[in-house]
Amino acid sequence: MSGHEHDHDHGTGQVPEGADHFPAEVTARLEPDAKEIIGRYPKPRSALLPLLHLVQSEEGYVSRAGMRFCADQLGITLAEVNAVATFYTMYRRRPGGDYQVGVCTNTLCAVMGGDEIFASLKEHLGIGNNETTEDGKVTIEHVECNAACDFAPVVMVNWEFFDNQTPESVRELVDDLRLGKDVAPTRGPLSLCTWKQASRVLAGFDDGRAGEGVQAGKPSLAGLNLAKEKNWRAPEPGDVPAEVEEGEK
């Protein structure tokens, strides 16, 4: 098992096996949420991506029953939902851990140490890409660029930023997650929420945590801090005429 890579392991293109429908209680509970999501858009079909996040927040992955729920809400077929669910990498095709740990191994992060981090993580946990620890806590995968290159190497847990990581810091991180300790992202809420909770935020339901955490990390402020130190400023609208004349010469 260990070290075995499956790069495109989001299942086959087939609709997964399993129950055809959610239990009646789940359907009844999710239907008002689905209606609210659909109501945001001029056309109902636009709600499909958030609806898939919603069913993922229920089961931790997109099951056959979850797809059927989406199809029923929108009046489209199971095959149409499946075609969309299999296209996007954030939808899990099978159950996974409470914490999805993604190590960026796109070029910049890989060169800065992402490859070493991912190799060390696989060895530490004894699992491979897209596999889950036996306690069901942690799923690991390598991810593509997550728009935090100035914080490389970057690790994402449940799509929250863990910046400037090392193999040691990530081993400690997953150990803490498995022990049930509170773990705080570098730029994010004060503690991690679970995969299901994060999926609900993605479906568009606020968890009231937007105000937590820093407004910006150190690299984000690098230019601003230097400008303040050197007293560099953008021109004020009032300063402009002189510069315009210069440009017109």
Next chain:
Amino acid sequence: MTTLTPILSRNWDRPDSFTLEGYRATGGYGALRKALGMEPDAIVDLVKASGLRGRGGAGFPTGMKWGFLPKDNPNPRYLVVNADESEPGTCKDIPLMLANPHVLVEGVAIASYAIRSHQAFIYVRGEVVHVIRRLRRAVAEAYEAGLLGKDILGSGFDLDVVVHAGAGAYICGEETALLDSLEGYRGQPRLKPPFPAVAGLYASPTVVNNVESIASVPGIVSGGAEWFTSMGTEKSAGFGFFSLSGHVANPGQYEAPLGITLRELLDMAGGIRPGHRLKFWTPGGSSTPIFTEEHLDTPLDFESVGAAGSMLGTRALQIFDETTCVVRAVGRWIAFYAHESCGKCTPCREGNYWMVQVLDRLERGQGTEADLDKLLDICDNLLGRSFCALGDGATSPVMSSIKHFRQEYIDHVEKGCCPFDHSRSTVWADRTATTGGKQ
């Protein structure tokens, strides 16, 4: 000497920069009030006069894009903000939305008013949960304060804004794929024409603009076109984020006039990390041909970078020093393009798949010199032969790396292995006391 011009980032050091209160304390939403007192067409003209060009990579004039909306089409008009920032190396919109989402919301309100749209969408990549929280809260705060919704600031103008989370697909940064995705389909590019201005979201007239483009609009409304053109160059007006990453002493966001050089930026960022020298860099993400030391003084504006054989792109300056294997770097980028190709166009789907195989054996030292010709041949069959620019982008690192570093590819062939020790490239390689990274 060019100096920095913090504008969009000027309030980022306030701990409350992402709140309505924090944004208003630094003048926020003054531009919206001013704009609502202007004729919509006058705002379009102002943005045209400013010379603002799209900050998402392509550099198309923003005001001109707005002006393309047909006057006689009875369908509703839509503004869609492309916040699907996923181009490798590009990391400006995400920190912007985390620290200052209100400048984007204000820009959305002004731009929607200018193009007479009453419904806007912010399509943000799904893999940034906290950014999505911040955006949603900013939108909710703006509604509560009467800055969005019905009769904004008593002007009679109505606007609804929806923050829409994507689900993981680089291709959705391409504007027509984004629209398909927003309609609830697989994100695959559409054949153009018709362009989104004519038949965009739900086949209605639509403007799709990058986050930084829209966030630049409030400043233009407040400061005027001449203020904006007082920065930058004649054809590349204004300012933008230059995102330095990789082997530099102080990576990060540097907001500067277009036309600044990497030499100047490196001076500001403390130079290449100590004891090393610059080997290659991307001016604007992985889809822009790589540059080397000889391009240190190339002005980073659309025209100069183009004339030097690359593209300004998103000003994502990924910096690599002499410890980095260029074959490894390029191979990893192409693995990305192969993974992200939507599969619609054969040259992109198949070409990238085969380039991964060839680059992989080259990196392991099992390739041949003929493989270089094979790569260039594949690029020739890829470039310009697909619906969208994803496939074109993939050819950039391959062709430019063979142009600048052909010998390094041949070294792999001749040595039968990679001549580089990859551990020397890591951030912890030069730390004497290993607090992290000991293998």
